[in-house]
Amino acid sequence: MKRFFRRKRLLLLFAAMGTLTSATVVAAGPAALEAIAVKFPITSGGKTLTLDKDPVVIDGSTYVPLRAIGEALGKQVEWNEWNQSISLKDIPKVTGKFEWKNAPVLDKGIQEGGFSGLVHLPKDAPDTFYALADRGPNGEIGKDKLRTFPIESYVPRLYKFKIANGTIEILETIKLSLPDGKIDKVSKTKYITGLPNLDGTDEVPYDEKGATKLSYDPDGLDLEGITYSPSDDTFWISDEYRPSILQVKRDGTILGRYVPKGAKEKLVQAGAQIPIFDTLPEVYNKRIANRGFEGVTISPDGKFLYTSIQSPMANPDKKTGEASRNLRILKMDLATKQIVGEYVYVAEQAGMFVKVNQKDIVISDMSALSSDVLLVDERDKNAGADAQLKRIYKSDFSKATNILGKEASNNLEGLSIQQLKNQGIQPVSKELIVDIAKLGYPYEKIEGLAVVDKNTIAIVNDNDFGISYDEKGVLTLTGAPTQLQLIQVTDDLSTK
Structure with a gap:
């Protein structure tokens, strides 16, 4: 092992170069050294390891990929691109799985589900959580991928539930409603819908078959x-x-909606009944459709709220946003309800994975450990064996650059990693807590993240209400479950 680590810098170079299949000359010091790829089995615990790159021999010493060896020894390996460093930790473990069995049927055989967020309240028992479902059953149909809402009367809702004996037991269902005396434009009741808000800036809503356009709801929410x-x-x-x-x-009454500058007038003109405050930066109007705010969390002391955009915005255009790695996270002072910070979170580079597009690397949720340290859920859109990026990072904002109101905020999506460095912009740090894809996670969407105790996190998937469309455009039931997993990590997640 001593020989394995003594030339770690060369090993990193080969990892970046890719698989070597013939002799390669590498500059290392005053003289060039020849690296020769070799093929021989490496075993650990009696099992042959699968290597993503062949071992190489340099100057009589043999070098093998650190990630494969680390994982064989029960270590989680992380390469930090920004700091150019490697860390090894014990691999976390899944300690419990719980499913929502026999969920109530909404209509058309479609069951409740669609968990898109998760929180554990400090004074609640460790087995008790709150979650929310998104805008309701929806899908895409036809070559134009029309957005359908099979149950257009669906009311977005929160759930209080507990876990026990492998099941999720719903304790309370809380439907979101308007303030007293207000009536929703579409539902004609106090309850809102999950339909899009505005024509021209949101997806066009259609019925189940994509044949009839539905109404827009200026108070509709996609939670x-x-x-x-x-x-x-x-x-x-x-x-x-x-x-x-x-x-x-707590009873589901909406007290206020905080939107980007310029959005309030359009919502009010369309008939919105929720009290609206246009205090967020105007640039957030440039979010890509269906890629708005995703994660949200409040520091344990209750002073600050953080919210993250799901993926880079169409700033100045969609092409730029889909190629960018720079995601935005806002910080609100809850005492004044004013935004006091904006920070850069650099997503992983899609080129380091197989069949992963940069536009599909997103933030799904966050959970605060302190006033300036958060857990961040970063993932790709693949599922099962194709999933490669399902990671929970610990991000420290204390040394990150606050770009709120600065020039960099105006053109952030177009800046490369080197340009961020050249402008002195420090993104929030990223320290890997758990690589969930390595634990055999079967689902595409890790949509909810919560800290249970100092060594345990909980995650939930969004099962999209268990529906999809087949190739003929017929609505089908997938049977995908709503599942919560408990994961034990080695890091101390004590909140402060």
Whole structure:
């Protein structure tokens, strides 16, 4: 092992170069050294290891990929691109799996589900959580991928539930509603819908078969994240449509919706009944459709709220956003309800994976450990054996550059990693806590993340209400479950 590590710098170079199949000359010091690829079996515990790159021999010493050896020894290996460093940790373990069995049927055989956020309240028992479902059953149909809403009357909702004996037991269902005396434009009741808000800026809503256009609802919400404010006993939730963040009472009454500057007037003209505050930066109007705010969390002391955009925005255009790695995270002072920070989170590079597009590397949720340290859920859109990026990172904002109101915020999506460095912009740090894809996670969407105790996190998937469309455009039931997993990690996640 001593010989294995003594030339770690060369090993990293070969990892970046790719698989070597013939002799290669590498500059290393005053003289060039020849690296010769070799093929021989490497075993650990009696099992032959599968290597993504062949071992090489350099100057009489043999070098093998660190990741394969580390994982064979029970270590989680992380390469930090920004700091150019490697870390090894013990591999976390899944300690429990719980499913929502026999979920109630909404209509047309479609069951409740679609969990898109998760939070554990500090004073609740370790087995008790709150989650939310998104805009309701929806899908894409036809070559034009029309957005359908098979149950257009669906009311977005929160759930209180507990886990036990492998099951999720719903304790309370809380439907979101308008303030007293207000009536939703579409539902004609106090309850809102999950339909898009505005013609021209949102996806066009259609019925189940994609034949009839549905109405827009200026108060409609596509819920994605949930967090709790201990200072006033309210929930805050994130919404993809505008994008927006909303304050909600425990009974589901919406107290206020916070949107980007310029969005309030359009919503009011369309008939919105929710109190609206246009205090978010105007640039967030450039979010790509269906890629608005995703994660949201409040620091344990109740002072600050953070919310993340799901993927880079169409700034100045969609092509730039889909090629960018720079995601934005906002920070709100809850005492004043004003935005006080904006930070850069650099997503992983798609080129390091197989069949992963940069536009499909997203943030799905966050959970605060302190006033400036968060857990961040970063993932790709693949599932099962194709999944490669399902990671929970610990991100420290204390040394990150606050770009709020600065020139960099205007053109962030177009900046490369080197340009960020040249401008002195420090992104939030990323330290790998758990690589969930390595634990055999079968689902595409890790949509909810919560800290249970100092060594345990909980995650939930979004099963998309167990529906899909077949190649003929017929709505089908997939049977995909809603599942919560408990994961034991080696890091200390104590909140402060």
